[in-house]
Amino acid sequence: MPRVALVTGGSRGIGAAISKALKAEGYAVAATYAGNDEAAKAFTSETGIKTYKWDVSNYDDCRKGVGQVEAENGPIDVLVNNAGITRDAPFHKMTPDHWTAVIDTNLSGLFNMTHNVWGGMRERKFGRVVNISSINGQKGQFAQANYAAAKAGDIGFTKALAQEGARAGITVNAICPGYINTEMMSTIPEKVMNEVILPQIPVGRLGEADEIARAVVFLASDQAGFITGSTLSANGGQYMA
Numbered sequence: 001m002p003r004v005a006l007v008t009g010g011s012r013g014i015g016a017a018i019s020k021a022l023k024a025e026g027y028a029v030a031a032t033y034a035g036n037d038e039a040a041k042a043f044t045s046e047t048g049i050k051t052y053k054w055d056v057s058n059y060d061d062c063r064k065g066v067g068q069v070e071a072e073n074g075p076i077d078v079l080v081n082n083a084g085i086t087r088d089a090p091f092h093k094m095t096p097d098h099w100t101a102v103i104d105t106n107l108s109g110l111f112n113m114t115h116n117v118w119g120g121m122r123e124r125k126f127g128r129v130v131n132i133s134s135i136n137g138q139k140g141q142f143a144q145a146n147y148a149a150a151k152a153g154d155i156g157f158t159k160a161l162a163q164e165g166a167r168a169g170i171t172v173n174a175i176c177p178g179y180i181n182t183e184m185m186s187t188i189p190e191k192v193m194n195e196v197i198l199p200q201i202p203v204g205r206l207g208e209a210d211e212i213a214r215a216v217v218f219l220a221s222d223q224a225g226f227i228t229g230s231t232l233s234a235n236g237g238q239y240m241a
Contacts, residue, residue: 002028004073005220006066008113009033009083011043011051013182014132017209018080018216019049025217027078030069032056034083056083056109057101066116075124076117078220081110081154082132088143099146106150110157118170127170128220131158132212135178135235151176155231162229171228173219178235181206202237 005022009015010031023029029049033040040051052069054061070076084106087098114129121127136144137151155174162172179185179197185206188197198204215232218224233241 001074002026003077004028004030004070004075005078005080006069006076006113006117007031007080007082008056008109010049010080011040012036013184014177014180014209014212015080015082016043017213018082019043020047021210021213021217022078022080022220023047023049025221027220028073030073032065032083055105056081056113057104059112059115062109062112063116066113070120075120077121077124077126078128078130079113079117080130080132080216080220081113083109084132084134084150086144086147088147090143091145094145102146103150103153106147107153107157110154114161118165121165121170122168125169127165127168128224129158129161129165129170129172130216130219131155131172131174133158133174133176133231135176135233135239138176138231138233138241139239158231159229166228169225171219171225173224173227173229174231175212175215175219176231176233176235176241177207177212178233178238179206180212181208200238201235205236207234207236 005027007019010019011033019029019031031051044051054065087102131154133154134151136148140148158172158174
């Protein structure tokens with residue numbers, strides 16, 4: 001039987017690339033999404049990957065959702081915590097709702113999802129958890145105090161949990177993408193892209209979602225069993241931690 005991989009936020013952008021790459025490697029893949037039913041339906045139609053709708057910021061939704069995925073596909077061997085949101089604002093304009101929404105999804109979401117697969121991974125003595133953090137969790141970013149705090153927290157979560165999972169055959173790692181060529185980046189004006197963003201990136205281009213996906217596939221593999229608690233920076237040399 002193929003190993004089962006669950007990718008949160010797995011029907012669009014980087015998450016979609018991860019889902020497709022894992023399927024190509026022979027995993028039985030399930031992808032979650034939060035709200036865009038039309039995009040999720042189109043993704044399933046295109047790829048054959050099942051999609052499941054729930055909010056990763058809600059623990060009970062995660063518990064029920066994981067139960068449904070496992071009932072339909074088998075025990076989850078690989079969890080990719082990719083789902084994330086932004087609510088950007090300079091700190092003096094940031095509201096409690098801006099803060100809470102991002103922390104609940106981008107940080108507490110990792111607890112909510114991982115906690116609901118951890119027991120099974122421990123029992124089976126195997127698991128792979130890959131957390132998608134961000135370059136902005138490493139270096140900070142103007143108007144992203146909430147996002148940077150959550151993504152930095154993801155790295156600390158990774159390092160702590162890796163120590164707990166190691167003797168149970170579970171690895172826990174983080175990937176910190178830089179600027180990736182996704183739908184979100186396409187809204188940036190060409191002048192800003194060429195004069196502000198690209199000059200910060202030594203390789204001179206945006207990353208591709210497939211490049212992040214290949215990193216996930218490696219960390220999920222048996223060949224990566226000696227790598228845990230690590231943070232992989234994939235940012236074209238923009239920030240070297």
